Amino acid sequence: MRVLIAPDKFAGTLTAVEAAEAIAAGWRRRSPDDELDLAPMADGGPGFVDVLHAALGGDLAAVTVSGPHGAPVPAVVLRVGETAYVESAQAAGLHLVDGDPETASSRGVGELLLAAVDGGARTVVVGLGGTGTNDGGAGVLAALGALSDGVLDGGPSALASVTTVDLGPARERLAGITLVAASDVDSPLTGLFGATKTFGPQKGIGEERIAEVDGWLEAFAVATDRRTSLEKGAGAAGGIGYALLVLGATREPGIDLVTSAVSLAERARRADLVVTGEGSFDFSSRAGKVPYGVAAVASEALRPCIALAGRVLVGSREMRALGIESAYSLVDMVGEERALGAPAEALADLAQRVARTWSR
Incomplete structure (x- = not known):
């Protein structure tokens, strides 16, 4: 048999x-x-890179990036030809959050993206899932050079001071790069079925804090791209999906990508x-x-x-x-x-x- x-x-x-x-x-x-x-x-969450490496081979490059609260954490970039695969949980995983989740940043995921691009990749596939951050991907945008009148890489609480965001430098940094968001989540960024309401409690955001944190993300979306925040997958990985979408990423269910790869x-x-x-x-x-x-x-x-x-x-x-x-x-x-x-x-x-x- x-x-x-x-x-x-x-x-x-x-x-x-x-x-x-x-x-x-x-x-x-x-x-x-x-x-x-x-x-x-794997579906895009923890183990995404390991599973793809076992199936596709390729080269693993060790890098060090910022964890959710700024401490350096190890991560890897899988390179297969001109395509690089990275895993958001390695830089912003729930297991890495050792402080207030409202100050946890996704900046390290942006640094992973930069490492992949600087390594020569023309396509970067980002596995989304298993993160402890809920900052709408603002930290990702900050790492890539986005500008704001407030702080983008201080976690969701810092977004209370953000009223304008210039995505131009981040988009320029990724010019010519194909981005793919590998997500197992259909949630939009905000609202009743958004990132905060659906996944915030498992990241340590108290039920009594959900409305205010969601409001910060809503204001952040208004300052960047409100329409994109409503798209499926924008709420993936605490909103890292949103950051990738506003940078021009296409979305592919992580399970479909892995199913094809293996x-x-x-x-x-x-x-x-x-x-x-x-x-x-x-x-x-x-x-x-x-x-x-x-x-x-x-x-x-x-x-x-x-x-x-x-x-x-x-x-x-x-x-x-x-x-x-x-x-x-x-x-x-x-x-x-x-x-x-x-x-x-x-x-x-x-x-x-x-x-x-x-x-x-």
Whole structure:
């Protein structure tokens, strides 16, 4: 039997590569004769560059950029031909925010862009997701040379003083460069479904602060490009999507970009079963997340798709609406303590049990 293993990361415990290897290890214990094809996935968030490097090869260049509160942090630029891939979470990830989220800046993402351009790239693909910043991408614009009567790289709270923004220097700095925003989020920048309302609480912005922070982003949008702030994906990565869009970027769902890069459709057609997974499998998985994207590819190939997840928070009806035949919870099968304490071993054990049902 041929099994395609295509999981996302298990956030906080396993990278996509580690998750795929753990699933394969457990599966082999039960069904050593099955042919396993490992295709770690990403949707633009953490792990985006690692997954693409594994699939495409290329050269990794180590750089140092500004973290959300100004401290230097390490990051990498993946160069494949004239295309560079960078990951916003490496410069502005939630794990890097160690202070007030209202002062967290996305400046380091702009510095990553500059490193890619200075390295000779003609196309730069920016993976969006997993960030702890919520500054509308103002820090990105500042790093690229945008001018303002206020402070652009001081986090969302600094935007209260911004009334004018000159994007000319930033656009000139990227003249001739093709920008691609790889996003798993459809949100606009502001409003009821915008970056602050939807993702602010998970970044540490208190519920009582949502309206004021969203107001700062609204004023920032008025000072730059209000119409673009309403576009799908403008709210991705706390508004870094917006910064890229006003600089002329095109938007491509991160899962579609990775699916193409790893030739997932072709590999699914060669498989008898597709296995995907992520840390928490819930109905938000439909919004450009890896399991939904992998399940869609499996469906087109007329192959069944199952999911292994840290937690499964949807019922069978919702699961099938997402294109998943069955989903298996790590926490339910091995317990939360073991799932978090020894995630690779626990995931391997879960895969071994699942193989009993699905392997021939």
